[in-house]
Amino acid sequence: MKNLIKISDQKVRTVIGLMSGTSLDGVDAVLLKIKDNGEKTKVEFIDYIEYPFPDGVRKFILKNSSNHASNIEDITILNFLIPHIYFDAIKMLCDKANIDLNEIDLIGTHGQTIQHLPEKKEMFGYEIAATMQIGDPSVLAKLSGIITVGDFRVGDIALGGQGAPLVPYFDFIIFHSEEYNRALLNIGGISNFSILKKDQSIDEVIAFDTGPGNMLIDILMKKFYELNYDEDGKKAFKGKINTDLLKSLIQSDTFIEKAPPKSTGRELYGEEFLAKNLELYKEIANEDWIATVTNFTAYGIYRNYSKYFPELKLDQLIVSGGGAENDFLINSLKEYFGEKIEIIKTDEFGIKSQAKEAICFAVLANETISGNSTNIPKVTGASKKTVLGKICLP
Amino acid sequence: MKNLIKISDQKVRTVIGLMSGTSLDGVDAVLLKIKDNGEKTKVEFIDYIEYPFPDGVRKFILKNSSNHASNIEDITILNFLIPHIYFDAIKMLCDKANIDLNEIDLIGTHGQTIQHLPEKKEMFGYEIAATMQIGDPSVLAKLSGIITVGDFRVGDIALGGQGAPLVPYFDFIIFHSEEYNRALLNIGGISNFSILKKDQSIDEVIAFDTGPGNMLIDILMKKFYELNYDEDGKKAFKGKINTDLLKSLIQSDTFIEKAPPKSTGRELYGEEFLAKNLELYKEIANEDWIATVTNFTAYGIYRNYSKYFPELKLDQLIVSGGGAENDFLINSLKEYFGEKIEIIKTDEFGIKSQAKEAICFAVLANETISGNSTNIPKVTGASKKTVLGKICLP
Numbered sequence: 001m002k003n004l005i006k007i008s009d010q011k012v013r014t015v016i017g018l019m020s021g022t023s024l025d026g027v028d029a030v031l032l033k034i035k036d037n038g039e040k041t042k043v044e045f046i047d048y049i050e051y052p053f054p055d056g057v058r059k060f061i062l063k064n065s066s067n068h069a070s071n072i073e074d075i076t077i078l079n080f081l082i083p084h085i086y087f088d089a090i091k092m093l094c095d096k097a098n099i100d101l102n103e104i105d106l107i108g109t110h111g112q113t114i115q116h117l118p119e120k121k122e123m124f125g126y127e128i129a130a131t132m133q134i135g136d137p138s139v140l141a142k143l144s145g146i147i148t149v150g151d152f153r154v155g156d157i158a159l160g161g162q163g164a165p166l167v168p169y170f171d172f173i174i175f176h177s178e179e180y181n182r183a184l185l186n187i188g189g190i191s192n193f194s195i196l197k198k199d200q201s202i203d204e205v206i207a208f209d210t211g212p213g214n215m216l217i218d219i220l221m222k223k224f225y226e227l228n229y230d231e232d233g234k235k236a237f238k239g240k241i242n243t244d245l246l247k248s249l250i251q252s253d254t255f256i257e258k259a260p261p262k263s264t265g266r267e268l269y270g271e272e273f274l275a276k277n278l279e280l281y282k283e284i285a286n287e288d289w290i291a292t293v294t295n296f297t298a299y300g301i302y303r304n305y306s307k308y309f310p311e312l313k314l315d316q317l318i319v320s321g322g323g324a325e326n327d328f329l330i331n332s333l334k335e336y337f338g339e340k341i342e343i344i345k346t347d348e349f350g351i352k353s354q355a356k357e358a359i360c361f362a363v364l365a366n367e368t369i370s371g372n373s374t375n376i377p378k379v380t381g382a383s384k385k386t387v388l389g390k391i392c393l394p
Numbered sequence: 395m396k397n398l399i400k401i402s403d404q405k406v407r408t409v410i411g412l413m414s415g416t417s418l419d420g421v422d423a424v425l426l427k428i429k430d431n432g433e434k435t436k437v438e439f440i441d442y443i444e445y446p447f448p449d450g451v452r453k454f455i456l457k458n459s460s461n462h463a464s465n466i467e468d469i470t471i472l473n474f475l476i477p478h479i480y481f482d483a484i485k486m487l488c489d490k491a492n493i494d495l496n497e498i499d500l501i502g503t504h505g506q507t508i509q510h511l512p513e514k515k516e517m518f519g520y521e522i523a524a525t526m527q528i529g530d531p532s533v534l535a536k537l538s539g540i541i542t543v544g545d546f547r548v549g550d551i552a553l554g555g556q557g558a559p560l561v562p563y564f565d566f567i568i569f570h571s572e573e574y575n576r577a578l579l580n581i582g583g584i585s586n587f588s589i590l591k592k593d594q595s596i597d598e599v600i601a602f603d604t605g606p607g608n609m610l611i612d613i614l615m616k617k618f619y620e621l622n623y624d625e626d627g628k629k630a631f632k633g634k635i636n637t638d639l640l641k642s643l644i645q646s647d648t649f650i651e652k653a654p655p656k657s658t659g660r661e662l663y664g665e666e667f668l669a670k671n672l673e674l675y676k677e678i679a680n681e682d683w684i685a686t687v688t689n690f691t692a693y694g695i696y697r698n699y700s701k702y703f704p705e706l707k708l709d710q711l712i713v714s715g716g717g718a719e720n721d722f723l724i725n726s727l728k729e730y731f732g733e734k735i736e737i738i739k740t741d742e743f744g745i746k747s748q749a750k751e752a753i754c755f756a757v758l759a760n761e762t763i764s765g766n767s768t769n770i771p772k773v774t775g776a777s778k779k780t781v782l783g784k785i786c787l788p
Contacts, residue, residue, distance in 0.1 A: 055518075070466035072469060076509040115467060130470045136552075154532045371396055
């Protein structure tokens with residue numbers, strides 16, 4: 001507690017943020033200096049690593065994310081195993097940055113989602129929604145000797161929210177400007193928007209999934225080339241956009257035209273989404289397919305903007321996520337959004353694009369020990385604002 | 395955080411303790427005033443209820459404690475369902491005690507153990523031991539609006555301990571005396587000892603399971619009478635101790651003679667333990683069986699004392715747990731231990747016997763927010779002392 005009070009009184013803290021996402025590749029670990037808290041928060045990026053899971057761990061997590069293959073013994077073990085892997089990532093990050101473990105004040109860790117059930121279900125007379133991120137923050141605190149905050153989604157779900165998205169809070173405190181209307185666009189597997197008008201407060205942030213991010217491109221890259229993704233958009237640049245296919249993809253879609261708030265995931269933009277068009281357009285060259293699907297991805301993002309925010313005079317579109325590295329996708333976005341809207345990567349604001357989510361959870365941990373609420377009820381649907389995360393002492 | 399700092403600065407706190415044990419009957423909820431912390435801790439008992447689980451919940455927990463029937467969706471839901479039940483117990487307790495929820499400063503909750511794997515196992519190059527208590531403390535904090543501390547066993551396991559027993563710390567700070575050599579005896583399903591010599595420090599506490607508690611008696615009460623337990627020892631008082639059977643039970647036992655530290659559970663003292671003797675001594679009257687097994691239970695406790703602590707001049711044996719209510723068992727203990735050792739219930743120290751474990755977790759939560767370590771490395775096997783529990787803000 002003395003440690004906790006000391007650190008919560010500090011003006012500047014050295015913080016590590018950890019994010020392991022649904023791709024199950026491993027953990028992103030970022031090292032920051034965070035000054036102040038709330039809307040005064042300033043983030044100084046120090047270093048970042050991607051730490052892959054050891055062989056077999058991905059499969060073990062996947063097995064225990066599924067209802068028919070999971071069991072309580074494995075889940076219990078995974079909850080303790082993952083923090084050991086996180087700790088190895090932290091040690092490697094500190095080595096790389098040439099900083100001692102005991103110089104770190106705080107860890108913020110998202111954990112590994114193995115179940116997310118935000119829709120209420122009647123159970124024994126109660127209405128229960130639930131979520132589970134494993135990788136126990138208390139285990140990490142004991143292994144590292146560092147105060148650790150984790151399990152951020154639980155509190156929002158307990159108050160009737162969806163437990164997601166949590167990034168819009170971070171987007172607002174880091175990127176809100178009184179000068180420019182901004183939209184934050186993260187292009188992961190799925191794309192999502194946080195809209196930050198210059199005259200709005202944090203309680204009025206609008207955030208939602210726009211539709212596919214890299215997911216459809218990645219599926220095709222795997223299918224056509226046995227590659228995981230289209231590096232820098234190189235394959236797309238070799239192809240041509242096929243307007244018939246583009247129209248057909250737009251017609252196949254059921255999500256993009258929906259009014260926000262809305263969210264989607266793997267279930268909608270998997271192989272089945274592409275199957276019918278792959279059958280109909282099998283004569284189209286692979287490169288043309290990649291170019292067209294990349295353009296469709298940009299279209300999905302733009303369409304959400306043009307259909308639902310025609311009155312918003314957007315000044316800047318600030319892009320992060322793996323998709324920010326796809327130059328063909330960025331070019332497509334520039335064509336759709338036009339010259340008046342500046343497209344910038346978060347890197348230009350000191351927020352390394354690939355590390356954005358890990359940075360977000362470092363900042364959320366900093367908010368927790370500052371006693372600040374970090375859910376936005378209008379975004380998650382929770383009944384009220386609340387301080388998220390469990391505080392685990394070393 | 396302001397709340398937390400305020401409460402951690404208070405001299406007296408109003409605290410609720412929650413314990414739901416492996417019997418899966420429901421939750422014990424206790425309301426206390428706790429003054430100070432550490433060895434200065436003073437506990438004032440206010441009220442106590444036993445709150446049964448709704449129909450079906452016991453079965454749902456049991457299902458998800460077993461490897462072949464558990465699944466991740468159920469476990470995730472249970473982790474959120476149980477705090478809703480806990481919160482109903484808290485509301486009933488506050489109603490009974492005529493106290494407002496907003497007068498409560500702190501909740502300490504053990505959670506419901508659904509898996510305990512303290513033995514290390516090699517997994518992906520790591521040595522992993524693990525435990526899982528469900529009933530998320532963050533959910534309870536949000537529902538109740540009260541700072542909640544839970545998940546006490548995790549931190550000790552992370553440091554190489556068994557995550558148990560945690561009660562000896564509580565036993566020491568509440569019952570250690572500079573005047574008397576004391577042993578704390580809890581008679582639950584299994585019996586256990588904490589030995590507190592008058593001249594010893596908290597780091598030297600010895601604690602271990604002695605052998606059967608109520609478990610064997612309860613199995614026979616169910617078998618012979620369809621009752622859950624022998625109320626006040628009434629059935630035993632109607633019977634006579636059969637010395638042949640007693641000798642045979644002693645010979646059947648493999649645990650009592652073992653040197654501490656040691657621990658046991660349901661697996662050793664189930665129906666199989668009794669099966670051979672039930673076959674050999676089937677002509678013995680039911681009441682005589684109950685009297686003899688009750689006496690055997692007392693023998694097991696005494697034998698651990700006489701064999702391993704012959705040099706300890708015990709002054710007081712302080713008894714808690716359901717077995718403390720069994721007068722025949724208490725009489726048997728008096729015969730074994732002799733007149734020089736006073737046998738007293740914890741109630742005489744203001745610690746309601748049935749509520750002892752719930753009181754323990756209220757006190758452990760009070761220690762967490764005071765920044766005190768509550769594991770005893772000599773008892774649990776952990777590599778060092780550490781502050782247990784996750785702090786969840788409302």
